Amino acid sequence: xxxxxxxxxxxxxxxxxxxxxxxxxxxxxxxxxxxxxxxxxxxxxxxxxxxxxxxxxxxxxxxxxxxxxxxxxxxxxxxxxxxxxxxxxxxxxxxxxxxxxxxxxxxxxxxxxxxxxxxxxxxxxxxxxxxxxxxxxxxxxxxxxxxxxxxxxxxxxxxxxxxxxxxxxxxxxxxxxxxxxxxxxxxxxxxxxxxxxxxxxxxxxxxxxxxxxxxxxxxxxxxxxxxxxxxxxxxxxxxxxxxxxxxxxxxxxxxxxxxxxxxxxxxxxxxxxxxxxxxxxxxxxxxxxxxxxxxxxxxxxxxxxxxxxxxxxxxxxxxxxxxxxxxxxxxxxxxxxxxxxxxxxxxxxxxxxxxxxxxxxxxxxxxxxxxxxxxxxxxxxxxxxxxxxxxxxxxxxxxxxxxxxxxxxxxxxxxxxxxxxxxxxxxxxxxxxxxxxxxxxxxxxxxxxxxxxxxxxxxxxxxxxxxxxxxxxxxxxxxxxxxxxxxxxxxxxxxxxxxxxxxxxxxxxxxxxxxxxxxxxxxxxxxxxxxxxxxxxxxxxxxxxxxxxxxxxxxxxxxxxxxxxxxxxxxxxxxxxxxxxxxxxxxxxxxxxxxxxxxxxxxxxxxxxxxxxxxxxxxxxxxxxxxxxxxxxxxxxxxxxxxxxxxxxxxxxxxxxxxxxxxxxxxxxxxxxxxxxxxxxxxxxxxxxxxxxxxxxxxxxxxxxxxxxxxxxxxxxxxxxxxxxxxxxxxxxxxxxxxxxxxxxxxxxxxxxxxxxxxxxxxxxxxxxxxxxxxxxxxxxxxxxxxxxxxxxxxxxxxxxxxxxxxxxxxxxxxxxxxxxxxxxxxxxxxxxxxxxxxxxxxxxxxxxxxxxxxxxxxxxxxxxxxxxxxxxxxxxxxxxxxxxxxxxxxxxxxxxxxxxxxxxxxxxxxxxxxxxxxxxxxxxxxxxxx
Ligand code: SF4
Numbered sequence: 001x002x003x004x005x006x007x008x009x010x011x012x013x014x015x016x017x018x019x020x021x022x023x024x025x026x027x028x029x030x031x032x033x034x035x036x037x038x039x040x041x042x043x044x045x046x047x048x049x050x051x052x053x054x055x056x057x058x059x060x061x062x063x064x065x066x067x068x069x070x071x072x073x074x075x076x077x078x079x080x081x082x083x084x085x086x087x088x089x090x091x092x093x094x095x096x097x098x099x100x101x102x103x104x105x106x107x108x109x110x111x112x113x114x115x116x117x118x119x120x121x122x123x124x125x126x127x128x129x130x131x132x133x134x135x136x137x138x139x140x141x142x143x144x145x146x147x148x149x150x151x152x153x154x155x156x157x158x159x160x161x162x163x164x165x166x167x168x169x170x171x172x173x174x175x176x177x178x179x180x181x182x183x184x185x186x187x188x189x190x191x192x193x194x195x196x197x198x199x200x201x202x203x204x205x206x207x208x209x210x211x212x213x214x215x216x217x218x219x220x221x222x223x224x225x226x227x228x229x230x231x232x233x234x235x236x237x238x239x240x241x242x243x244x245x246x247x248x249x250x251x252x253x254x255x256x257x258x259x260x261x262x263x264x265x266x267x268x269x270x271x272x273x274x275x276x277x278x279x280x281x282x283x284x285x286x287x288x289x290x291x292x293x294x295x296x297x298x299x300x301x302x303x304x305x306x307x308x309x310x311x312x313x314x315x316x317x318x319x320x321x322x323x324x325x326x327x328x329x330x331x332x333x334x335x336x337x338x339x340x341x342x343x344x345x346x347x348x349x350x351x352x353x354x355x356x357x358x359x360x361x362x363x364x365x366x367x368x369x370x371x372x373x374x375x376x377x378x379x380x381x382x383x384x385x386x387x388x389x390x391x392x393x394x395x396x397x398x399x400x401x402x403x404x405x406x407x408x409x410x411x412x413x414x415x416x417x418x419x420x421x422x423x424x425x426x427x428x429x430x431x432x433x434x435x436x437x438x439x440x441x442x443x444x445x446x447x448x449x450x451x452x453x454x455x456x457x458x459x460x461x462x463x464x465x466x467x468x469x470x471x472x473x474x475x476x477x478x479x480x481x482x483x484x485x486x487x488x489x490x491x492x493x494x495x496x497x498x499x500x501x502x503x504x505x506x507x508x509x510x511x512x513x514x515x516x517x518x519x520x521x522x523x524x525x526x527x528x529x530x531x532x533x534x535x536x537x538x539x540x541x542x543x544x545x546x547x548x549x550x551x552x553x554x555x556x557x558x559x560x561x562x563x564x565x566x567x568x569x570x571x572x573x574x575x576x577x578x579x580x581x582x583x584x585x586x587x588x589x590x591x592x593x594x595x596x597x598x599x600x601x602x603x604x605x606x607x608x609x610x611x612x613x614x615x616x617x618x619x620x621x622x623x624x625x626x627x628x629x630x631x632x633x634x635x636x637x638x639x640x641x642x643x644x645x646x647x648x649x650x651x652x653x654x655x656x657x658x659x660x661x662x663x664x665x666x667x668x669x670x671x672x673x674x675x676x677x678x679x680x681x682x683x684x685x686x687x688x689x690x691x692x693x694x695x696x697x698x699x700x701x702x703x704x705x706x707x708x709x710x711x712x713x714x715x716x717x718x719x720x721x722x723x724x725x726x727x728x729x730x731x732x733x734x735x736x737x738x739x740x741x742x743x744x745x746x747x748x749x750x751x752x753x754x755x756x757x758x759x760x761x762x763x764x765x766x767x768x769x770x771x772x773x774x775x776x777x778x779x780x781x782x783x784x785x786x787x788x789x790x791x792x793x794x795x796x797x798x799x800x801x802x803x804x805x806x807x808x809x810x811x812x813x814x815x816x817x818x819x820x821x822x823x824x825x826x827x828x829x830x831x832x833x834x835x836x837x838x839x840x841x842x843x844x845x846x847x848x849x850x851x852x853x854x855x856x857x858x859x860x861x862x863x864x865x866x867x868x869x870x871x872x873x874x875x876x877x878x879x880x881x882x883x884x885x886x887x888x889x890x891x892x893x894x895x896x897x898x899x900x901x902x903x904x905x906x907x908x909x910x911x912x913x914x915x916x917x918x919x920x921x922x923x924x925x926x927x928x929x930x931x
Contacts, residue, residue, distance in 0.1 A: 004471035005032055007458055008046040009111060009451040010599045012335030013037055013183045014460025015046055016539070019452055019471035026053040026452050026472055036539060037161065037460055043182035044597045044611065044871045044910045051608040053452045055475075060731035061607055063434040063447040064476025072422075076445055081477060081487075088401075088444055089491030091426045095399040096128060096496070102380070105132040105388045105397045108348060109404035110140060110337030113456030113468055115511040116481035117339070117348040119503065120403065123489050124382075126372045126502055131359060131382025132397065134350040136405040137340040138385040138700060139412075143302040144333035145344055145352075146698040147311020150571050151319065153563035154523040155344055155356055158555035159294060159330035160462040160541065164191045166328030169290035170200045171283075173314065174225060174300015174704075178209040178913040179596040181298075181334050181461075186909050188213060199286050203228060204300060205591060206663060207656045209913035216282055219658060221274040222589045222705045223578035226306055229313035230261045230575060231269030232284040233320055237261065241288035246322035250559040253570035257316060260572050272575070274658075288321045292328030299336060299593065303704040305579035308697035313573035320570075325556040334461050341459035345524055345542075346515055350382030351699075354518040371518050372502060384699035385411065386692045392420035403430040403481060404448065408437035409601040409669030412690035412701045413644055430484055433603040435735060437670050437684075447478040451604070454480055456508045457534070459542070463551070465529065466539040482511055520546075523562045578705045579693030582660065586642065586707035588626075592666040592686060593704075596910055597871060602667050607731055609753030609762050613868030617748055617767065618668040618686075621654035622710070623661065630712065637713040637746055637769055640664070642706050645688035648675055648713055648746040648769075662710060666703070673748050674741035682742040715745055715769035717802055718828045719779070722765045722838050723786035723821030724754075730762035733785045737766055743778055744768040755874060756841045757812070763838075773802030779825055787821050796852035802826045807834075807851040809844055817845035826854060833858035840865055869918070870904035870911045880904060880915065884922040894919050 001022050008015040016035020020028035029050045033040035051057070058064075066084035067076035079087075095103050106124045108117065117135075124133035145155045152158065164170070164187050177185045192198050192213060202214040205222045220228055236242050237258065247254050266277040273280075287293050295318065301310040315331045323329040335341055347353040347368075354371065357364035365377045383391050389407065391397040393416050400421070411417045421427055421441035429442035432450035439445055452471045459465050474480070479487075482505070489503045505511045509531045519525050519542075527546040534540065541551030561568045582589055597611040605611045620640055622632070632638055638651045640662070649664065657663055669685035676682050689708060694701040725733055734751055741747035747768040754761045766782055776799075783789050788806045796805040804825035809817045819838045824830060834851060837844050842862065850856040866878035879902060887897040895915060899905055905912045 001027070002471065004469050005467070006452070006469045006471065007338065007466045008042065008049065009338050009604070010045045011181055012337060012340060012461040013181050014338060014458060014464060014466060015042055015183050016466060017042065017046060017049065020050070021471040024472045025055050026050050034538060035466070037462070037464065038183045041183050041186055041908065043908050045599055045605060047872065047908050048608050048610060049451065051610065052604045056728050057607045057731065058475050059728065060735070061433050061435050062475055062478070063431050063439070063445055064478065065447055066477065067445040069443050072443070076442070084444055084446060085487050085491050088428055088488055089495050092399050092492055093495035095425065099398060101128045101130040101378070102132060103397060104128060104130060104399040104401070105383060105392065106401045106403070107385065107388060107405065107407060108133065108135045110135060110137040110340035110343055112343065112404050112481055113339060113454060113458055113508070114342035114346060114515060115456040115508040116403070116485065117343045118346040118511050118515045119482045119485040119489070119505070121346050121348040121354065122372060122502060123485055125353070125377050126374050127489055127492060127496070127498070129378050131350050131378050131380060132388060133348060133382060134385045134388055135343055135348055136385065136407070136410060137337060137343050138349065139303065139410065139703065140299065140336040141302060141333070141340045141344070142349065142698040142700040143304065143307025143311050143695055146308040147315060148333070150308065150312050150569065151315040152556065152568050153561045156523055156555055157333050157461060157463060158324060159332035160553050161187060163294050163328050163330065163332065163554065164188055165194065167191065167292050167294040168198060168328065169286045169293040170198065171203070171287055171293060171295040172200065172210060173203040173295065173297045174310070175296055175298035175334055176204070176206070176208040176210050176593060177296060177334070178212070180336070180594045182596070182908070182910045184334065185210070185913070189912065199290065201283050201286060205658060205661060209917065212913040212916050216279060216286065218273070218275050218279055218283060221272070222591060222661065223304060223306065224273040224575070225301055225310045226313045226573050227264060227269055227272045227575040229317055230264035230573060231266060231273070231280055232287060233317055234261045234264045234269070235266065235281055235284040236288045236317070236320060239285070241285065242320045243322035246559070247320060250561070250567055251319050251570060252565065252567045253572070254320070256572050257570040260574055264575070287317060287323070292326055293321070293323040294328055295331045296334055297331070298334045300704060302700055303702060304700070305693050305695050305702040306576050307695035307700045309571070309573045309576070312571035316570050316573060319568050325554070325559060327554070330554065332461070338460070339458040341461065341463065342457065345459060345519070350384045353377065354515070355522040356524055357522070368518070374502065386694055386699065386701050389417045389420040390692070392424045395423060398424060399426040400424045401428045401430070402438060404432070406436040406438045406601040406603060406669070408441060409671065409685060410687065412687050412703055413692040414684035414688045415644055416692065418684065430481065432478065435671065436601060436603050446484055447476060448481050448484060449474045449478045453478070456482070457512060463541045464539045465526070465534065465542065467531070467534045480508070482508060579702050580643070580691055580705070580707050582707045586709050587660060588708050588710055589661045590640065590642070590689060590706045590708045591661060591663045591704055592690065593663065595665045595667060598665070598667045600667065601669050602672065606672065606751065609730070609751040610760070610871060612750055612752050613871055613874070615665065616752060617750055617765070618649055618665065618673045619652040620649040620710070621652050621657050621663040623657045623659050624653040625659060627651055627653055630710070632712050637715055639711045639713050640689060640708050641711070642689040642691070642708045644691070645683070646677065647673070647683050647686065647688055649673070662708065671738060672750055674738070675744055675746045676742050713746070715771060717770045717773050717826060719766070719768040719823070719825045720828045720831050720835070721782055721786050721788070721823040722763060722835060723788065724761050724763045724838070725787065727762045730764055733764050736785050737764065737782065740778065740782060741768070743774065744770050752839065754839055754841060773826060779804060779823070783823055786823070788823055794848065794852055803854045805852040805854065809848070816843040818842070819844040819851070822851065830856045830858070832864065833862040836862050836864040869914055872907035873903045875902050875904035877918070880918055881922050884919060885925040888924040891916070891919050894924065
């Protein structure tokens with residue numbers, strides 16, 4: 001047994017982990033008690049990392065050798081590394097020679113390590129001579145980058161996690177911190193417990209779990225943040241709450257901004273944002289007059305056609321009230337991905353250069369060219385994410401290199417993205433997982449290492465650099481991302497006739513040392529840092545200059561900013577509505593965002609059935625009144641249609657969602673949610689709908705708002721099949737079932753897990769709907785993949801009525817017969833009780849005939865345990881509600897009693913906001929009785 005310190009590969013909190021391994025197998029994970037981001041805590045995602053890295057998962061999901069497709073429609077064939085890289089270099093060199101360097105593009109990822117990012121950036125800008133290198137961080141943080149640079153002069157979050165405990169007011173806006181940054185939310189809960197006077201304001205169109213902790217909730221209309229911030233500044237000016245001395249001494253541009261916010265009267269703000277004037281005043285007062293106000297914000301501000309303005313308008317508030325540069329005060333952008341910061345540091349975006357330099361600045365270009373030893377760095381701005389795929393769709397970019405990201409799931413406007421991937425002459429996908437939608441478009445697949453195998457560094461939201469260390473050897477022929485890029489670069493150099501190499505790296509550390517040198521004299525100067533120091537002194541914040549022993553905790557404490565005159569700049573932020581407004585044909589605002597227990601396209605979290613306990617299947621959440629008005633019942637299938645596409649989903653009423661709004665989790669790509677249109681076109685998950693409209697400054701697309709119409713779908717024939725499968729076959733079955741989804745108008749296929757018999761089990765659920773019963777051969781295929789084509793399978797079929805049932809019972813160790821797999825075709829109204837029999841592994845021998853009878857009613861004995869709330873201890877909502885009925889006292893006392901009885905929320909704590917909501921909603925039985 002070995003222990004290796006590393007970091008969690010999911011969100012930007014950047015928690016430290018200790019990986020337990022034995023030989024080449026990762027066997028466990030726990031929080032690193034010495035890591036300053038989390039002090040030993042992990043959320044549901046982090047604490048289940050080992051489940052996603054087992055040898056069983058690796059065998060079924062990982063790309064383990066280079067694969068090449070000579071014909072696009074055919075399955076890829078294994079190829080040697082040398083052949084693969086030679087072919088790639090030959091093809092890229094040919095495109096560069098024939099069409100120029102801007103005919104190639106590199107699309108990389110905020111999940112790459114800093115070293116990986118550095119090499120890709122140098123490869124594109126230094127060797128190929130194009131700035132066409134962009135990243136999925138464009139979809140995540142580019143508005144935060146632009147907002148910081150416009151106002152404070154550098155892309156540097158000035159605050160730190162410790163500021164939470166010094167703050168008197170927290171302004172959380174556009175961030176469901178409870179789900180997206182759970183360990184940070186634990187620290188917010190700690191801060192509130194330690195200082196009950198701490199005031200928390202949450203502004204969000206959705207009433208998320210984060211709102212549970214709020215003293216003031218502002219349910220603003222989608223996209224109206226700039227109006228809210230300008231309205232708050234209007235009131236601050238009116239009430240005399242600004243800090244005129246700070247403004248005069250440390251800023252510029254305030255007078256021009258004053259003229260703009262003058263128009264943002266409380267009446268106007270209340271009307272545009274949909275909040276009360278009293279709440280607006282309360283928010284402005286708390287923000288401005290609290291001794292220290294810290295803002296926390298994320299995609300709600302960034303993923304917007306006004307993303308930069310939203311960021312800048314919020315920072316305007318901090319500058320106007322001097323809520324910056326002090327403990328507990330400052331605008332703190334939370335990074336979505338684990339190393340979005342590292343990517344920004346090396347300039348791995350189409351408009352940036354190494355060490356926060358600007359491509360548009362000739363001096364910066366000359367500095368980078370000198371550092372790299374190349375004559376020049378190209379001047380022409382590169383294509384950003386949306387532009388890059390549009391250019392490929394238009395035939396302008398002919399060769400694409402995609403690393404560690406899944407644009408066929410995550411990019412908006414999937415029709416264009418898929419056209420781009422089909423039209424490009426040569427697509428390289430460098431990936432750890434063979435299961436992503438993008439892999440299907442690759443001419444060449446290169447196997448990369450991933451969490452637990454990689455070596456390098458990452459930077460989290462508070463500018464803290466941590467080491468990422470390998471616990472096990474790379475599986476199969478997988479290689480580290482940086483070394484793949486270097487091996488390709490060496491071959492490309494030969495093809496392009498370069499005499500000496502720009503990539504002399506033998507180790508990740510040698511790459512990092514060059515990056516470190518590039519930061520000398522810059523705002524993020526880390527010339528005092530080394531791998532050795534990270535080894536001995538642990539994670540460090542930047543800047544950390546040569547001769548210094550620790551990094552800077554917070555920035556701008558002296559009121560001097562990295563601008564030419566040392567002053568921060570107010571930005572004239574004029575409110576602009578969302579890019580595509582709701583209209584009569586598309587009357588709903590569709591919002592997308594994260595689930596608590598899933599990460600991005602689910603290539604990793606989707607391998608752990610346990611993580612589907614909290615939200616088992618894709619749904620669209622709607623306001624109950626909207627559903628009633630359209631006669632949409634709970635669970636009814638609806639068409640969601642935007643100007644770009646249409647998908648189908650079951651509808652769920654949610655108290656989180658405002659009128660005329662809808663929410664679908666961002667994770668559901670065609671790997672889990674599919675179907676085909678009436679013309680046979682395969683549907684491409686949630687981003688078939690989203691808009692490519694982007695912020696003109698940051699070029700970040702507006703993933704947070706798409707107008708849609710929602711109409712009830714009429715698909716009378718439905719199918720539900722579920723099966724327990726051996727752990728080493730379940731994920732392979734999921735992959736085999738995926739292409740079948742596209743043969744139904746609506747289909748979803750997801751893993752699930754159970755452990756009611758004391759042993760963790762893996763299962764797969766397949767759900768579909770159609771106008772008529774499909775070919776029997778198709779249903780038989782589904783049955784075969786779910787173990788329902790065996791001699792002991794019980795069957796019923798009525799072809800004329802389109803009804804079909806199959807069920808397989810097995811004898812368990814305790815002698816009872818359990819339901820191992822079933823399929824209901826035609827009438828699925830018995831789903832609730834039959835699925836419960838299977839999921840909860842209840843004795844099923846007495847239900848034999850009922851299992852095969854269409855429309856059979858639920859026997860009283862079969863009661864579902866409900867939805868999983870606490871993933872760590874597998875506690876579901878029915879048990880929680882029952883226990884809460886017995887618990888009396890204050891809300892805190894009842895929560896403590898509940899936790900004492902069921903242990904829910906006592907490990908990672910990710911479910912605590914939901915438990916608090918349930919405490920509020922479920923009275924104790926004694927209290928519920930009316931006299
Ligand atoms: Fe990972 Fe959760 Fe920590 Fe984010 S909060 S880094 S997902 S453990």
